Amino acid sequence: MTTKLVPYLNFPGNTREALTFYQSVFGGELILHTFAQFGVTDMPADGIMHGELTSEEISLAASDAMPGDEAKWGTTRIYLAVMGDDLATQEGWFTALAEGGEIVVKLERQVWDDVYGQVKDRFGMEWMFNITAPS
Known part of the structure; x- marks a missing residue:
């Protein structure tokens, strides 16, 4: 199972x-x-x-x-984390979720070398994206 x-x-x-x-x-x-x-x-x-x-x-x-x-309900207690190495797919998802919502952290390369960003969608759900060190 x-x-x-x-x-x-x-x-x-x-x-x-x-x-x-x-x-x-x-x-x-x-x-x-x-x-x-x-x-x-x-x-x-x-x-x-x-x-x-x-x-x-x-x-x-x-x-x-x-x-x-x-x-x-209070403030955000849970984040939905999307992790992987497919930059194009995750960038598309990030952009789509931001429509009608707000970008909390711009999707960009971080000090740990991955691309990371956060978005709150129009339903109030917060999504974290971490894209493993794209070339």
Whole structure:
């Protein structure tokens, strides 16, 4: 059996929009299950109870927050880290995630010789990119 860590994101009612956006950036297969599909009646019927985006490189899961949960959210506690050696692919992802969001750290070569940058996407998720010493 294979075990892997999958970031599970929680959004204030816009999970469908967020995962669809991430699919446009990363590609992959998107599966969305609504609250109605599981018979949950105290949440919006078309709200996302569980969503998964899976590709060869990326696995994300997400759901819409229960009412009042977003009031408990503070500042960023989790960063989504993308690490690898494919400069062109990661630069494209970084640029796409920055659209409607903000670049926190410009994607550029760092003192440790890798290319690194941080971006907060339009859904408030923070992504760290580390591209291993590209030539």
